[in-house]
Amino acid sequence: MFKKYRANHCYIIAEIGGNFTTLVQATRLIDEAARCGVNAVKLQTYRADTVASRRALFDMENTGVVSQHEVFKKYEIDEALHHDVFAYAESKGLDWFSTPSHETDVDMLEKLGVGAHKIGSDDAVNLPFLRYVARTGKPIILSTGMCTMEEITESVNTILEEGGNKLILLHAVTSYPTHPENVNLRAMQALMREFPELDVGYSDHTVSATACICAAAMGAHVLEKHFTYDKSAEGPDHMLSADPVEMRAIVDAVRLFETMRGNGVKVPAESERLTRINNRKSVVLARPVREGETLTRTHLAIKRPGYGIAPKFYEQVVGKVALKAMAADEVLRWEDLQ
DSSP: OOTTOOTTSOEEEEEOTTSOSSHHHHHHHHHHHHHHTOSEEEEEEOOHHHHOOTTOEEEETTTEEEEHHHHHHHHOOOHHHHHHHHHHHHHTTOEEEEEEOSHHHHHHHHHTTOSOEEEOGGGTTOHHHHHHHHTTTOOEEEEOTTOOHHHHHHHHHHHHHTTOOSEEEEEEOOOSSOOGGGTOTHHHHHHHHHOTTSEEEEEEOSSSSHHHHHHHHTTOSEEEEEBOSOTTSSSTTGGGSBOHHHHHHHHHHHHHHHHHHOOSOOSOOGGGHHHHHHSSOEEEESSOBOTTOBOOGGGEEEESOSSSSOGGGHHHHTTOBBSSOBOTTOBOOGGGBO
């Protein structure tokens, strides 16, 4: 895990958990994700009986009012399928990990050799669970949907005090889907200011690519986006998932941004070397002069190109004597004058 995680590179995660129940569906998602150029695929690891009581309800735009236990029961996947999906992701050169929801989930993922753990927003303030995950010593990605800054601080301290290794925070909004007016990407930057020692990113639940692209431009180290091969497929998360066209657009835009971002040093670009000469201006002759003639303002103009005397020295040129006869529009150089 995190083989592809490096500095100055936005780590892009395709969240496929909840969007498959068979290996055939999972391999299709992984194939598409790999073609899109993501860094990692992520699953969701849960058992209906340990994640939700039979009284818990979903009441969201993507689900309507339904039993959480029934939904989780329908989409939970067993250890064998986890193993096969992880192995297939590895064969495609992708990083892979999952979001556990219970200590037994963590144990299973550890058995399978997972290299990191993602904590969903539902467990962001579940301090006993955070301690258990931190004790694995594996990197943790913590989503912070529904959290206050005070709650996040408590959770961060809990993980670090328990010996947590690398910790990454994700701004998230636990609304499915999240509408633009609720995205609040500046909250991600607030996390960056509050926790300058941690990498910070964004977990997206909107229905387009825009928020992820904007988050990358605002400094996200990590982007997580639900991923599907068919936004109209059966299941609560497909509608808010990126399809291959959208995910490719996200990856391409982020990588192009990283190229455009540069090093932040304000110097002429290499591509400007020639244009600095051709497109800047110099002091030139407005009309011909004879050898020995004294230059007045009527002799001078400021025009392109820029390889002669710079315009800032215009006043110093006035009163100089021409050392040779020169034609109109000739670019003046100091060696031409006395």
